[in-house]
Amino acid sequence: MIEIKRRIDNIPIFPKLVLTFLVITLPLFTLSLVLNNLGKQEVKNQISNSITMNIHYYFTLLEKELERVIRTQQQFVNDEDLMQLSNSLSIMSDYQRTKAINDLKLKLTTLKESSVYIKDISVYIHSLNGTVSTSSAEDTPTSAEEAVAIAKATYTSGIPITAWQDRLYLNLTYPSNLSKTEKVPQFIQNIELSMEALTNALNTFPQDGGAILFNENWMIANDKYPEPLAEIREKVAENIDRSAIFARQVEVGKEKYMAVYEKSTFLDASLLFYFPENVIVGQLKTYGIWFWLLVISSFIIVVLFSYGIYLLIHRPLQSLIKRFRSVEAGNFSSALPSSRQDEFGYIFNRFERTVLNLKTLIDELYVQKIRLQQSELKQLQMQITPHFLYNTFFILHRLIKHDENETAELVSKNLGDYFHYITRNGLEEVPVEHEVIHVRSYVEIQNVRFSNRILVDFEPLPEQFHGVTIPRLILQPLVENAYEHGLGEVVSEGRLEIRFASDADKFIFTVEDNGIGLSDEQWAAMNRKLSSEEEGETTGLINIQRRLKLKYGERGGLEIERGSMGGMRVWIYIPNDKGEQT
Structure with missing residues (x-):
């Protein structure tokens, strides 16, 4: 301990000043760094929670909208015009048949216009051997085959959303036992969902990031950050069984992503939203850069300030030391010139008076x-x-x-x-x-x-x-x-x-x-x-x-x-x- 103290005492004044200021400011810098990291983590958590809530809100809106469309679709089972066309076509006059078709088409058009997610609505009526659609009054004969194919796809793996030939449908078949009998149903109603509208919905999230709506049979993506999509889905799949909604950090290569996942039981579909972590912490990183610039600037200021104090103290001390050495050599005559009015001036004057009194x-x-x-x-x-x-x-x-x-x-x-x-x-x-x-x-x-x-x-x-x-x-x-x-x-x-x-x-x-x-x-x-x-x-x-x-x-x-x-x-x-x- 004595040896350490002796070594410290032997250090020149300038390094001592620099070390002293650094020792004083280092706890402040450390505390600032800790607070910056805590603030950074808190902001990340807050942004993550906010994004999770926003995703949940938008996903819930989509779910509710499709649920409304499905309920409206199911009400067509009791539609008077549809029932007449399906069961009483043979006894209807041409006027009655035309009027029923037009009324049905008007109802379908009203349903289509009620939701941006509906691209087209078509109803295949077996007795009519044709299709009533929002796009045309009657379709080609192949429409019946397509309607049946869509209905069969619905009963295999497509409830409530059916994927068929890279398109999505909401299917209603009457009667609904198509899978158990080969009898042709009275009518098949297919609501084709707008892929463009669903993609646009994924693009309307407040945060810039990649989003996919998917299940085992189909997927809709907004084509943002497509490269890491497969790896992110793979890593997120590890947590799917644990929770229906969660947010976690995913690392793909050297890049870190924040992934938000939510599953809808009603739609039998999942929503995955992901974005680079830099998107939310980029500004915080800028603050980090400014923090280190502040640290470096503070260090430079400490060195310059220490050097200034060193000059203010060391130069007068050097003059005083020279005078001491002169007195030690027995020279009491040479004076220490000083016109200073500060503390050093007082010391110089007192020293000269002491030397004079000693002489x-x-x-x-x-x-x-x-x-x-x-x-x-x-x-x-x-x-x-x-x-x-x-x-x-x-x-x-x-x-x-x-x-x-x-x-x-x-x-x-x-x-x-x-x-x-x-x-x-x-x-x-x-x-x-x-x-x-x-x-x-x-x-x-x-x-x-x-x-x-x-x-x-x-x-x-x-x-x-x-x-x-x-x-x-x-x-x-x-x-x-x-x-x-x-x-x-x-x-x-x-x-x-x-x-x-x-x-x-x-x-x-x-x-x-x-x-x-x-x-x-x-x-x-x-x-x-x-x-x-x-x-x-x-x-x-x-x-x-x-x-x-x-x-x-x-x-x-x-x-x-x-x-x-x-x-x-x-x-x-x-x-x-x-x-x-x-």
């Missing part, structure tokens, strides 16, 4: 460390010079010589503490109380040296100062500066005051003397150096000022002024973070 912080830490090292070096160099160190040893020699061992012990201890503090490495900040102890060690040594000339007022460190950390070696140089420059030429009654104060936002250290002070030009030059940020050799007060500014910024620093005793007063401000926290 400033590095400079501060580096420069502060250098200045601390310079301060320590200067202090060490100054203290080991004869100016301080020899004087200290001379004091010890004098004290030992005059048997002032306790004072010599105090001086030697303070001298050891003093050098131990300034030579200690690794500490850039110390608690203020440690710095004050170091200053006291220095003052104790100087008190022995200047005991008759300088009076020191060293105020105890207030309790609230304890625990405050400050840069190391920033207080002792102030006191040393007072001894060397302020009180160096004072012969007597020299004063040195070291005090502590605080308020809500800062701690204050004050060193004041009553020395000779500085001239106006010296005051101005010193203030310029303290406020200037130009690099150069920095010692004493200037060194302390630069270190405080690097550490605390505008919240800390050093100020000088003329004191109330006539000499110099030096202030050091340290931020009171303890006060801010409380």
